[in-house]
Amino acid sequence: xxxxRLRVNGDERVCGVPAHYTLLETLRYGLGLTGSKxxxxxxxxxxxxxxxxxxxxxxxxxxxxxxxxxEVRTVEGLANGTETHPVQDEFDxxxxxxxxxxxxxxxxxxxxxxxxxxxxxxxxxxxxLAGNLCRxxxxxxxxxxxxxxxxxxGP
Amino acid sequence: MAVIRDMIPPFELFQPAGVDDAVRLMxxxxxxxxxxxxxxxxxxxxxxxIKRPEAVIDLGGVDELKGIAVADDGGLEIGAMTSxxxxxxxxxxRSGYPLLADAAGLVATPQxxxxxxxxxxxxxxxxxxxxxxxxxxxxxxxxxxxxxxxRSMNREHCIMGASRCVxxxxxxxxxxxxxxxxxxxxxxxxxxRTYTAEDFFIGPDIDIMRMTVLEPGDLLTRIxxxxxxxxxxxxxxxxxxxxxxxxxxxxxxxxxxxxGGMIQDARIVVNGVAPCPVRATAAERAVRGRAPDDETxxxxxxxxxxxxxxxxxxxxxxxxxxxxxxxxIRDAA
Numbered sequence: 001x002x003x004x005r006l007r008v009n010g011d012e013r014v015c016g017v018p019a020h021y022t023l024l025e026t027l028r029y030g031l032g033l034t035g036s037k038x039x040x041x042x043x044x045x046x047x048x049x050x051x052x053x054x055x056x057x058x059x060x061x062x063x064x065x066x067x068x069x070x071e072v073r074t075v076e077g078l079a080n081g082t083e084t085h086p087v088q089d090e091f092d093x094x095x096x097x098x099x100x101x102x103x104x105x106x107x108x109x110x111x112x113x114x115x116x117x118x119x120x121x122x123x124x125x126x127x128x129l130a131g132n133l134c135r136x137x138x139x140x141x142x143x144x145x146x147x148x149x150x151x152x153x154g155p
Numbered sequence: 156m157a158v159i160r161d162m163i164p165p166f167e168l169f170q171p172a173g174v175d176d177a178v179r180l181m182x183x184x185x186x187x188x189x190x191x192x193x194x195x196x197x198x199x200x201x202x203x204x205i206k207r208p209e210a211v212i213d214l215g216g217v218d219e220l221k222g223i224a225v226a227d228d229g230g231l232e233i234g235a236m237t238s239x240x241x242x243x244x245x246x247x248x249r250s251g252y253p254l255l256a257d258a259a260g261l262v263a264t265p266q267x268x269x270x271x272x273x274x275x276x277x278x279x280x281x282x283x284x285x286x287x288x289x290x291x292x293x294x295x296x297x298x299x300x301x302x303x304x305x306r307s308m309n310r311e312h313c314i315m316g317a318s319r320c321v322x323x324x325x326x327x328x329x330x331x332x333x334x335x336x337x338x339x340x341x342x343x344x345x346x347x348r349t350y351t352a353e354d355f356f357i358g359p360d361i362d363i364m365r366m367t368v369l370e371p372g373d374l375l376t377r378i379x380x381x382x383x384x385x386x387x388x389x390x391x392x393x394x395x396x397x398x399x400x401x402x403x404x405x406x407x408x409x410x411x412x413x414x415g416g417m418i419q420d421a422r423i424v425v426n427g428v429a430p431c432p433v434r435a436t437a438a439e440r441a442v443r444g445r446a447p448d449d450e451t452x453x454x455x456x457x458x459x460x461x462x463x464x465x466x467x468x469x470x471x472x473x474x475x476x477x478x479x480x481x482x483x484i485r486d487a488a
Contacts, residue, residue, distance in 0.1 A: 043266075057270050
């Protein structure tokens with residue numbers, strides 16, 4: 001076991017995990033944050049996407065020690081208390097989630113995009129979500145939701 | 156074959172703080188050591204339990220390997236651990252070397268470009284799935300190529316340059332760096348040495364178990380770009396099965412110098428067709444002194460594919476290469 005110290009969603013968290021755990025395994029099995037999904041577990045599907053220091057990354061192929069000392073944000077940390085993030089709201093209103101397995105990763109990719117660019121074009125949204133596979137929706141409603149969230153967040 | 160996947164086999168972790176420490180550790184562990192950069196190639200191997208190094212040397216804490224700096228001669232020095240996102244978005248790269256910015260920006264996905272490094276993209280191992288699945292092929296130390304038998308699935312493999320192994324180099328930035336005539340700086344405990352990008356990649360005829368000149372103990376530390384060709388035209392295109400998140404089937408990177416309506420000089424590099432990126436030197440010679448039009452491009456394409464020989468399922472790559480070379484001359488801008 002190794003003791004790791006992480007800053008997750010604004011909280012300082014300490015836990016013991018087997019040596020060489022990934023960030024995803026630590027979040028899910030060490031800290032109980034099961035929102036981030038273990039899909040392919042090989043960096044192909046994007047279901048494990050979290051935001052580290054403002055950038056979307058794949059937590060399944062990030063060794064946990066690489067995340068120490070950095071700001072980790074998961075789907076659990078997107079809402080402000082009980083107030084959902086506009087992207088979460090718009091996913092709801094636009095019917096952008098079906099089975100929901102890819103949704104946490106897509107929410108994180110969307111928030112990482114909107115934190116840096118509050119008026120993305122449809123093409124920029126497509127590019128920002130290119131690393132997140134969704135087998136249900138066909139993506140169009142997801143793009144609609146991100147566009148709607150951008151309109152709410154934008155100037 | 157039964158392979159237990161996903162659980163990473165145990166290894167000893169080393170986190171050097173500088174290049175000196177890193178190369179000392181690499182020398183100490185030799186071929187039992189593994190250098191970790193962005194982790195995209197690494198964790199794929201580890202989770203399939205096919206590569207099982209005793210020691211992992213993580214470069215994540217080596218700050219001197221990160222960053223982009225303008226050199227004295229007007230060129231650019233890029234640390235091997237600089238992320239692909241940082242390269243694609245960097246102002247100096249975008250203004251002086253849009254070819255590289257474009258190639259780096261087309262690698263995989265936003266997440267992978269955020270994590271993946273230029274050095275890792277350059278030295279990554281081939282994606283031949285027989286090899287990646289742990290089959291004991293030539294490249295893995297065995298005595299057969301599973302991709303070149305009469306029943307093999309080899310749609311993504313070589314059309315030229317094969318020597319026993321028919322796997323191709325998967326890098327998007329490699330052809331761009333060869334077209335730009337970049338230099339690769341390699342460190343080891345015996346000092347630093349430099350290779351041209353063209354010489355950095357090696358085929359199975361030289362060593363079937365490596366993709367580059369790097370041997371155990373060698374670390375690619377930085378990539379040096381010469382001062383930009385003033386007014387040069389460039390072209391990069393990556394063809395993949397889908398419009399997002401895939402390795403290229405064939406890609407082309409070209410730099411074309413045009414003066415008075417005539418091509419003075421060109422560097423044309425194609426990847427995905429051979430074990431390492433191929434410079435189409437005969438086509439480069441053929442386009443000199445000609446206008447960068449459809450006819451010249453067509454001629455260049457025909458010359459570039461001379462000698463190409465398809466495997467059972469990849470003859471489409473010959474047409475793809477011919478057309479990409481044509482476009483790279485005709486449409487360079």
